[in-house]
Amino acid sequence: MLGSGDSSFKMPVLGRGQDRLVTFFAAIAIVTVLYLGRDVFVPIAVAILLAFVLAPVIMVLRRIRIPRTVAVVAVVLITFLGLMALGGMIALQVTDLVAELPQYRMNMRDKIKSLKDAAGGSGTFERTMDLVQDLSREIDGPQAGQGLAAGAADGRPVLVEVHQPPPGTLGTLSAVMGPLLHPLATIGIVFIFVLFILLQREDLRNRFVRLAGAHDLQRTTAALDDAGSRLSRFFLAQVALNASFGAVIGLGLWAIGVPSPFLWGLAAAVLRFVPYIGAAIAAALPIGLALAVDPGWTMVLSTAALFLVVEPLVGHVIEPLLYGRSTGLSPVAVIAAATFWTWLWGPVGLLLSTPLTLCLVVLGRHVESLEFLDVALGDQPPLSASELLYQRLLAGDPLEAAAAAEEHLKQKSFADYADGVALPALRLAQRDAARGVLDEARQTRLKETLAELLDDLPDEAGETPADEPGAASPHVLIVAARSALDEAASLLFAHRLRQSGTRCETRPRVGLGRPIADEVSLLVLSYLSPATPAHRRYTIRRLKRDAPGRRVIVADWGMEEGKTERFEGEDAVVTSVAAAVEAVEAPPAPVASSVVAPLRAGAA
Numbered sequence: 001m002l003g004s005g006d007s008s009f010k011m012p013v014l015g016r017g018q019d020r021l022v023t024f025f026a027a028i029a030i031v032t033v034l035y036l037g038r039d040v041f042v043p044i045a046v047a048i049l050l051a052f053v054l055a056p057v058i059m060v061l062r063r064i065r066i067p068r069t070v071a072v073v074a075v076v077l078i079t080f081l082g083l084m085a086l087g088g089m090i091a092l093q094v095t096d097l098v099a100e101l102p103q104y105r106m107n108m109r110d111k112i113k114s115l116k117d118a119a120g121g122s123g124t125f126e127r128t129m130d131l132v133q134d135l136s137r138e139i140d141g142p143q144a145g146q147g148l149a150a151g152a153a154d155g156r157p158v159l160v161e162v163h164q165p166p167p168g169t170l171g172t173l174s175a176v177m178g179p180l181l182h183p184l185a186t187i188g189i190v191f192i193f194v195l196f197i198l199l200q201r202e203d204l205r206n207r208f209v210r211l212a213g214a215h216d217l218q219r220t221t222a223a224l225d226d227a228g229s230r231l232s233r234f235f236l237a238q239v240a241l242n243a244s245f246g247a248v249i250g251l252g253l254w255a256i257g258v259p260s261p262f263l264w265g266l267a268a269a270v271l272r273f274v275p276y277i278g279a280a281i282a283a284a285l286p287i288g289l290a291l292a293v294d295p296g297w298t299m300v301l302s303t304a305a306l307f308l309v310v311e312p313l314v315g316h317v318i319e320p321l322l323y324g325r326s327t328g329l330s331p332v333a334v335i336a337a338a339t340f341w342t343w344l345w346g347p348v349g350l351l352l353s354t355p356l357t358l359c360l361v362v363l364g365r366h367v368e369s370l371e372f373l374d375v376a377l378g379d380q381p382p383l384s385a386s387e388l389l390y391q392r393l394l395a396g397d398p399l400e401a402a403a404a405a406e407e408h409l410k411q412k413s414f415a416d417y418a419d420g421v422a423l424p425a426l427r428l429a430q431r432d433a434a435r436g437v438l439d440e441a442r443q444t445r446l447k448e449t450l451a452e453l454l455d456d457l458p459d460e461a462g463e464t465p466a467d468e469p470g471a472a473s474p475h476v477l478i479v480a481a482r483s484a485l486d487e488a489a490s491l492l493f494a495h496r497l498r499q500s501g502t503r504c505e506t507r508p509r510v511g512l513g514r515p516i517a518d519e520v521s522l523l524v525l526s527y528l529s530p531a532t533p534a535h536r537r538y539t540i541r542r543l544k545r546d547a548p549g550r551r552v553i554v555a556d557w558g559m560e561e562g563k564t565e566r567f568e569g570e571d572a573v574v575t576s577v578a579a580a581v582e583a584v585e586a587p588p589a590p591v592a593s594s595v596v597a598p599l600r601a602g603a604a
Contacts, residue, residue: 038345047193053235072198080191093263104292242272245314252306258286273351275334283307333377386424398452418577430528443484450488454495476504478524489557490526496577516547528557540569553583
């Protein structure tokens with residue numbers, strides 16, 4: 001309060017919900033700025049990405065003792081002149097193609113006539129075409145001459161049109177050069193930015209480190225290294241692969257006889273940067289031209305076959321080998337990013353959508369407040385294997401859980417799955433039960449779902465028993481200490497023992513007082529829920545009384561290895577399925593110290 005002795009001022013601390021709200025509005029503000037300032041940000045984005053492509057080339061030149069300035073200027077100049085020459089060749093190809101199109105009109109008429117004959121002459125196809133023509137005439141309305149004659153005949157006002165005089169030489173030059181000035185100016189700005197970015201690369205990096213987080217140089221440097229290596233590798237691989245794809249397509253179209261094969265090969269290389277639909281568009285253009293050029297259907301079918309063979313080979317065989325397992329983006333993220341960036345920046349945004357989204361994912365992996373970007377757009381599983389199993393057990397869905405377990409068992413053993421996936425999932429359940437958010441009914445449902453999952457797993461998964469030939473396998477009774485989650489852990493351990501050829505049975509906590517059969521040679525007390533020393537001593541005494549002379553192993557699944565303690569009457573204490581199997585298969589003598597916890601001194 002004003003006037004009080006404490007004159008200090010404290011900034012309000014934002015809660016988690018408020019922090020997310022601030023992030024949301026900040027994202028909206030950033031998107032708005034990117035949209036309104038796209039004429040400025042598009043050249044900068046293109047320049048930065050082009051700098052990533054050219055940086056490895058400059059590094060190679062620096063290694064052979066070429067000065068930085070000379071290397072940068074030479075590489076940028078060669079790239080600029082190469083793109084200009086490429087643009088000129090494209091313009092010549094387009095001009096030649098446009099000049100040749102009228103002579104293909106007769107072939108198109110013959111194709112349409114053959115399609116009409118194939119559709120039944122004056123049948124459905126012809127009626128459809130007549131309907132389209134009628135609708136077109138209705139939409140276009142009467143011609144200008146017809147409207148003028150009708151108006152003069154019945155005395156209605158006559159439509160008068162005012163035409164501008166034909167432009168002069170300067171007007172014609174302005175009309176021709178106007179549409180070209182903006183792209184040329186943009187290209188010039190891009191290369192100026194590329195030149196200065198490459199010349200001041202280290203200085204810009206240091207400034208970014210200062211702005212992004214000089215207090216945490218390790219994280220900032222890791223983010224920069226990850227972004228730089230991932231983007232450079234991705235861009236170079238994509239440029240090389242798409243250029244090779246365009247070259248193969250161009251040569252194939254030249255062999256087939258399609259006009260302007262260089263143009264279509266270049267279009268295929270450029271359009272393949274567009275995710276998913278680029279190759280289809282690149283195929284549609286030469287196929288349509290082949291349809292007009294060839295009087296028959298051979299050229300059309302050959303062109304279609306060329307794309308149907310080359311694109312799957314590149315996309316599904318060469319591309320995964322060249323890029324590695326993935327680019328770091330999920331398929332849904334690629335489609336969503338293409339839609340978003342196209343809306344934001346048009347066709348240039350479509351071409352830049354994948355690399356720009358990849359930058360966002362890299363930021364999400366290294367900046368804690370932007371972690372949602374990695375979760376939403378990255379290709380890493382959003383849930384770990386144990387979290388996914390726990391979620392499916394809560395949902396009562398053993399089918400998806402069994403499918404994931406079978407995929408795991410194709411590469412690893414069931415013991416690895418039990419200790420690496422299933423037990424951590426049950427520990428998550430026990431944590432929720434301790435917090436009071438997982439009641440007994442849901443614990444029972446989770447146990448039953450796990451039992452169905454184990455029944456669905458193949459019997460051949462697992463390892464062979466470690467017993468010596470001729471040795472009698474122990475008969476094991478696994479007793480759940482307290483809850484349904486203890487029973488679930490018992491079922492998991494019992495499944496592993498049966499795979500090893502060990503005879504075993506499980507019993508819930510309520511069955512403690514029932515007689516124990518004489519063939520039972522070993523007892524396992526299964527704990528997932530935390531137990532007090534008094535509870536363990538009491539339970540062990542009851543088991544020893546009901547089955548005197550039998551070994552008793554305590555499976556404390558919720559504890560970490562090395563943090564357990566063994567009380568009187570307990571022959572071993574284990575914390576994992578692998579250690580429990582080792583303790584069961586061990587001879588009655590004391591088991592190894594790596595498996596059995598030391599006896600607690602002075603335990604009553």
